Amino acid sequence: MxxxxxxxxxxxxxxxxxxxxxxxxxxxxxxxxxxxxxxxxxxxxxxxxxxxxxxxxxxxxxxxxxxxxxxxxxxxxxxxxxxxxxxxxxxxxxxxxxxxxxxxxxxxxxxxxxxxxxxxxxxxxxxxxxxxxxxxxxxxxxxxxxxxxxxxxxxxxxxxxxxxxxxxxxxxxxxxxxxxxxxxxxxxxxxxxxxxxxxxxxxxxxxxxxxxxSSDSIDITVPGVGAHGASPHMGKDPVYMASQIVVALQGLISRERPPLSPGVITVGSFHSGLKHNIISDEAKLQVTVRANDEATRAQLTAGVKRIAAGIGTLNAMPADKMPVVTVIEGTPxxxxxxxxxxxxxxxxxxxxxxxxxxxxxxxxxxxxxxxxxxxxxxxxxxxxxxxxxxxxxxxxxxxxxxxxxxxxxxxxxxxxxxxxxxxxxxxxxxxxxxxxxxxxxxxxxx
Missing domain, CATH: 3.40.630.10 (Zn peptidases)
Known part of the structure; x- marks a missing residue:
């Protein structure tokens, strides 16, 4: 063209x-x-x-x-x-x-x-x-x-x-x-x-x-279990789990998409906790997913949900504390x-x-x-x-x-x-x- x-x-x-x-x-x-x-x-x-x-x-x-x-x-x-x-x-x-x-x-x-x-x-x-x-x-x-x-x-x-x-x-x-x-x-x-x-x-x-x-804005809420920073085994660290999600998301682009087929996943915001020595009970990510066709758009959005759920399972989170993925706005x-x-x-x-x-x-x-x-x-x-x-x-x-x-x-x-x-x-x-x-x-x- x-x-x-x-x-x-x-x-x-x-x-x-x-x-x-x-x-x-x-x-x-x-x-x-x-x-x-x-x-x-x-x-x-x-x-x-x-x-x-x-x-x-x-x-x-x-x-x-x-x-x-x-x-x-x-x-x-x-x-x-x-x-x-x-x-x-x-x-x-x-x-x-x-x-x-x-x-x-x-x-x-x-x-x-x-x-x-x-x-x-x-x-x-x-x-x-x-x-x-x-x-x-x-x-x-x-x-x-x-x-x-x-x-x-x-x-x-x-x-x-x-x-x-x-x-x-x-x-x-x-x-x-x-x-x-x-x-x-x-x-x-x-x-x-x-x-x-x-x-x-x-x-x-x-x-x-x-x-x-296309662009889709996605919120990911990662529940955790709060604890003292000196006793991480007593809680479930949402920062650690959210960090795993951030890294794993890039695999959707580098390992699940053809190299010449464009797609972008950007984590634009990562918020959790209030103090150095406190493991918080929640982390929040704001993500955008971009594609050049509807099939790729659907694949990447579904992949975000799969990875978030997989990280929750990997960290033995109970059903009521699994990461929650919400697609809040988007355009084709x-x-x-x-x-x-x-x-x-x-x-x-x-x-x-x-x-x-x-x-x-x-x-x-x-x-x-x-x-x-x-x-x-x-x-x-x-x-x-x-x-x-x-x-x-x-x-x-x-x-x-x-x-x-x-x-x-x-x-x-x-x-x-x-x-x-x-x-x-x-x-x-x-x-x-x-x-x-x-x-x-x-x-x-x-």
């Missing part, structure tokens, strides 16, 4: 560079006038998943300023749905996520977040836009403004959604459960993008099959519709120029709950793309011994918002105009 994409891009590269579309100038003007200030506001004031009260209110107010937009708030708790109708034609959904992360910002930016907030788990934490969702929602506004101004170039219905809780991979499900596809026009197509810190600004990339991996793989991706990748080349449309490569096993909008049983065809967020000069400096480009979810994370918003909104506008050009069919077979 990657060779096919590269061959297509090399062919396209032989053609003259594309001229910037006329609406890109207006997107840039909007950013210079007020959207840049709005990004600054969002970046200074991030909010945690399902706690995006101010963010959603601001987005709803801004969307209501767009002529013809019908806005509904509190869909899926804090989500916003805005509908723009322009006669008969396809229905296209455009999604942007808005939540921040429980991370203390150390980016050094002048508008670095100082916010603290209590999350849905009841824990107060520092909050940061450490994944770039602030650029996503600003780009959605830029796209909404352009589409409202370009009604002579398209027909149909646009559904803009401002989604909560992507970082908990729960917001998409919540909006669907709250009637996104029944109370509002159901789309034939769903589109979205994510900024990529590891990609150069001005460039975009979309796979013609898998775009992101995000798969782009292949014909749609080929079509819109060609639109990206025509709009941005072949040099700015690069082959998509998974550089990790990140996940996206955008997958729920385009599951096979929905009949909705999806196209999700990446937009570069780091200037070339920063990559050049890194190669010459300068600071490494921070990853997503890092307290050092920082991207350059202006080219992300302008490129993202330009690409999104181009894709939507192609799908909704006058005379376009409304059926899913298009």
């Amino acid at each position: 990657r060779r096919t994409i590269i061959a297509a891009l090399l062919t396209a590269a032989a053609t003259p560079a594309a001229a910037a579309p006329d609406y890109q100038t207006q997107i840039q003007a909007d950013y210079d006038r007020d959207l840049g200030k709005l990004w600054d506001q969002f970046h200074r004031n991030p909010e945690l998943s399902f706690r995006e009260i101010k963010t959603s209110a601001t987005m709803a107010a801004e969307l209501r300023k767009v002529p013809g937009m019908q806005v509904t708030e509190k869909v899926g708790q804090t989500g916003v749905v805005a509908v723009l109708k322009n006669g008969a034609g396809p229905v296209v959904l455009i999604r942007a996520d808005m939540d921040g992360l429980p991370v203390e910002e150390k980016s050094g930016l002048p508008n670095a977040s100082k916010v603290r907030q209590v999350g849905v788990d009841g824990v107060e934490a520092p909050v940061m836009h450490a994944c770039g969702h602030d650029t996503h929602i600003v780009a959605l506004l830029a796209t909404a403004r352009r589409m409202a101004a370009l009604k002579d170039r398209w027909n149909g219905t646009l559904v803009f959604i401002v989604q909560p809780a992507e970082e908990r991979i729960a917001g998409a499900k919540a909006m669907i459960a709250d009637g996104l596809y029944t109370k509002f026009p159901k789309p034939q197509y769903a589109l979205g993008f994510h900024v990529a810190a590891a990609m150069e600004t001005g460039k975009v990339a979309a796979g013609e099959a898998i775009q992101y991996s 793989t995000t798969i782009n519709d292949t014909p749609l991706a080929k079509r819109l990748n060609a639109v990206m080349v025509d709009t941005l120029g072949a040099a700015n449309v690069v082959p998509f490569e998974q550089m990790g096993m990140g996940a996206e709950d955008f997958a729920y909008f385009v599951q096979p049983d929905t009949g909705v065809r999806g196209y999700y793309f990446a937009v570069g967020g780091t200037p070339k000069a920063v990559f050049d400096a890194e190669k010459n011994g300068g600071p490494a480009v921070p990853s997503h979810h890092s307290p050092l994370f920082k991207i350059t918002p202006e080219p992300v918003v302008v490129t993202g909104a330009t690409a999104m506008t181009a894709a939507v105009l192609d799908l909704m050009k006058p005379g376009a069919a409304t059926g899913a077979a298009q």
Whole structure:
């Protein structure tokens, strides 16, 4: 697949560079006038998943300023749905996520977040836009403004959604459960993008099959029997048992999966005990499991349960004190519709120029709950793309011994918002105009 994409891009590269579309100038003007200030506001004031009260209110107010937009708030708790109708034609959904992360910002930016907030788990934490969702929602506004101004170039219905809780991979499900596809026009197509810190600004990339991996969050509670640290034989040490589980989990990847079949199991949290010389009576692990297909996803999740139970048996734990495994949230793989991706990748080349449309490569096993909008049983065809967020000069400096480009979810994370918003909104506008050009069919077979 990657060779096919590269061959297509090399062919396209032989053609003259594309001229910037006329609406890109207006997107840039909007950013210079007020959207840049709005990004600054969002970046200074991030909010945690399902706690995006101010963010959603601001987005709803801004969307209501767009002529013809019908806005509904509190869909899926804090989500916003805005509908723009322009006669008969396809229905296209455009999604942007808005939540921040429980991370203390150390980016050094002048508008670095100082916010603290209590999350849905009841824990107060520092909050940061450490994944770039602030650029996503600003780009959605830029796209909404352009589409409202370009009604002579398209027909149909646009559904803009401002989604909560992507970082908990729960917001998409919540909006669907709250009637996104029944109370509002159901789309034939769903589109979205994510900024990529590891990609150069001005460039975009979309796979013609898998775009992101699945992810399941799993809690493991390991009961023990408390005792004095000097008399371990008098108790059952949950730290020791949980440590055995941590080590054994990696065998699921290294010894039960084919070497060329990807999968990741990460133990992100390990908590037990309160004092040096006390064997506690419980340990808690927080684990993520990632895969690129549903069969592997099921195999790994079942393996976690098997290993936890096996460690309990190995340590002669009674039935009422066996480790407990709870899958608390998850998302399937995000798969782009292949014909749609080929079509819109060609639109990206025509709009941005072949040099700015690069082959998509998974550089990790990140996940996206955008997958729920385009599951096979929905009949909705999806196209999700990446937009570069780091200037070339920063990559050049890194190669010459300068600071490494921070990853997503890092307290050092920082991207350059202006080219992300302008490129993202330009690409999104181009894709939507192609799908909704006058005379376009409304059926899913298009």
